[in-house]
Amino acid sequence: MSAIVTRIAPSPTGSMHIGTARTALFNWLYARGRGGKFLLRVEDTDKERSTPEATTAIFKGLEWLGLDFDDEPVFQASRAERHIEIATQLLASGHAYKCFSTQDEISQFRDAARAEGRSTLYQSPWRDIDHSAHPDEAYVIRIKSPNEGHTIIKDQVQRDVKIRNDQLDDMVLLRSDGSPVYMLAVVVDDYDMGITHVIRGDDHLNNAARQMLIYRAMNWPIPVYAHLPLILGPDGKKLSKRHGATGVEEYQLMGYPASGMRNYLARLGWSHGDDEFFSDEQAKDWFHLDAIGKSAARFDFKKLENLCGQHISQTQDAALLHETLEYKRIKDDEDSAHKLSKRLLPALYCIKQRAKTYGELIEKANFILIDRPIKIDEKAKINLSEDAISMLNTLTPQLHNVSWSREELEALGKFVAEKFDKNFGKLAGPLRAALAGQTVTPSVFDMMLILGRDETIARLADVNAKGSN
RNA sequence: GGCCCGUUCGUCUAUCGGUUAGGACGCCAGGUUUUCAACCUGGAAAGACGAGUUCGAUUCUCGUACGGGCUGCCA
Numbered sequence: 001m002s003a004i005v006t007r008i009a010p011s012p013t014g015s016m017h018i019g020t021a022r023t024a025l026f027n028w029l030y031a032r033g034r035g036g037k038f039l040l041r042v043e044d045t046d047k048e049r050s051t052p053e054a055t056t057a058i059f060k061g062l063e064w065l066g067l068d069f070d071d072e073p074v075f076q077a078s079r080a081e082r083h084i085e086i087a088t089q090l091l092a093s094g095h096a097y098k099c100f101s102t103q104d105e106i107s108q109f110r111d112a113a114r115a116e117g118r119s120t121l122y123q124s125p126w127r128d129i130d131h132s133a134h135p136d137e138a139y140v141i142r143i144k145s146p147n148e149g150h151t152i153i154k155d156q157v158q159r160d161v162k163i164r165n166d167q168l169d170d171m172v173l174l175r176s177d178g179s180p181v182y183m184l185a186v187v188v189d190d191y192d193m194g195i196t197h198v199i200r201g202d203d204h205l206n207n208a209a210r211q212m213l214i215y216r217a218m219n220w221p222i223p224v225y226a227h228l229p230l231i232l233g234p235d236g237k238k239l240s241k242r243h244g245a246t247g248v249e250e251y252q253l254m255g256y257p258a259s260g261m262r263n264y265l266a267r268l269g270w271s272h273g274d275d276e277f278f279s280d281e282q283a284k285d286w287f288h289l290d291a292i293g294k295s296a297a298r299f300d301f302k303k304l305e306n307l308c309g310q311h312i313s314q315t316q317d318a319a320l321l322h323e324t325l326e327y328k329r330i331k332d333d334e335d336s337a338h339k340l341s342k343r344l345l346p347a348l349y350c351i352k353q354r355a356k357t358y359g360e361l362i363e364k365a366n367f368i369l370i371d372r373p374i375k376i377d378e379k380a381k382i383n384l385s386e387d388a389i390s391m392l393n394t395l396t397p398q399l400h401n402v403s404w405s406r407e408e409l410e411a412l413g414k415f416v417a418e419k420f421d422k423n424f425g426k427l428a429g430p431l432r433a434a435l436a437g438q439t440v441t442p443s444v445f446d447m448m449l450i451l452g453r454d455e456t457i458a459r460l461a462d463v464n465a466k467g468s469n
Numbered sequence: 470g471g472c473c474c475g476u477u478c479g480u481c482u483a484u485c486g487g488u489u490a491g492g493a494c495g496c497c498a499g500g501u502u503u504u505c506a507a508c509c510u511g512g513a514a515a516g517a518c519g520a521g522u523u524c525g526a527u528u529c530u531c532g533u534a535c536g537g538g539c540u541g542c543c544a
Contacts, residue, residue: 009544010544011543011544013543013544043544045543045544046543046544049543099542103542106541106542113470114470114471117470117471118470118471119470119471119472119540120470120471120540121471121540122541140542142542153473158473158474158475161473162473163472163473164472167471167473167539169540169541172541172542174542175542176542177542179542181541181542181543181544182543182544185544186544201538202474202475202537202538203537203538203539203544204538204539204544205473205474205538205539206472206473206474206538206539206540207539207544209473210539227474229474229475229537230537230538232536232537234480236536236537237536237537238537264481267481267482267493268481269481269482270482271481271482271483273482273483273492274482274483274491274493275492275493276481276482276492276493277493293481293482294474294475294476295474295475295476295536295537296475296476296536296537297480297481298480298481299480300480300481300494300495302480302495303480303481303493303495304494305494306493306494306495307494309506309507313507351506353506353507353508354505354506354507355506356506360506364505364506383504413503423503424503425502425503425504426503427503428503428504429503429504432503432504438504439504439505440504440505440506441504441505442504442505442506443503443504444503445503
């Protein structure tokens, strides 16, 4: 069995779409799970719409998602000569012909066809005209598609799709300015790159039949096809800006971990029994083309967040720190990332269980990131009644006398609360306010352990001092 | 208009002719609890519609409806 080669072939127009990311992921999973290669080809043949920024976005998007590709990326535009060479061969072998029809003639044809209810596929009068009758004018090269029979696309997702050949038009291969058209370029590039499996969006399903015409004419082996259903917005309409984020970099900026994105995207349109939360290794192991669903899937942020939360909580502290700093660097700057790097690590163990994004993680670590004297917000202040402060006053000096362990701190906390005839809950609120200045934080004991004895006592002393004033 | 594809709880999905139609997210109720979260228990919730094939259809076939794609000298 020959090695598997897959590819992702995005066009660099705008940001990297989340659908492209999923297609890339599927290709990557398939190749990586089978010892194959995963290649990148940038389809930049549309000079009007292609931009260098968009190309950068593709590289960055793939890098962030951890979808590493093999070999050097291929830029389609740079291969124009090769595409022209093939078009010329097709012309010579009689599989293609020169068409001198003008744009006006074509649109007139189509208007008339539509008015009469006929097929609007253009039927060029030049298809069977002898060379000697060719005028000395601009022409395009069209493929000569068969008018009879049918083409069967053996698709791994959609199963066999039968299309009548008379539904296939004589598509343009080379424009009148001599530049190759996408439909030709993909086929030539896929062939030259040795692509064995074409896994791409559903929107290309019909195109596959057209492209097979070129494979056949060139006598090239047809790759295995797998056309993925599209990703829809939460309302079932095509995912667009109006639904919020469509570009992968936006998800990166929202603080979702790449591992969670991969997990969610893999699960969107593909399944492995009841497995919901899984690692890359498992996904590579399990991924099969025939387990891909046939219908379009809606994007669900809630599920994405849930999965991301699970991934964050399962990530080792050191790796999580690294990822969070990377996020902070992109979101803000090197300085704020640096500041984070010095304090975040010891707090991770207790906050990673409760964060769905890196942003939430940082937010929940706030107590360790702030410096004395800490600012106490309005809600937290409500907890600092006179009674509360006298409780804190009782507690504070005793903190010198316990070993700094969770057990002893808990025992002390209960003891002090009981002295005031209260349950610990009544002490926890004020303690939280004094230590973090907020009402929503990790457990007060975790905060004390992380802050350390000196800082804890100092923060409490700040409040005690204020209270006694 | 023509051709092609799709349709199971709100969402992602399992099921590959016989199931009390399963799981996950979300939602609701209860529990745990020092806040939030997490966690635990329970609950509501689905085969688009209509025919046909069959002893039996969510599963196979056809039609209808709805959604999507293609129909470019865009990709």
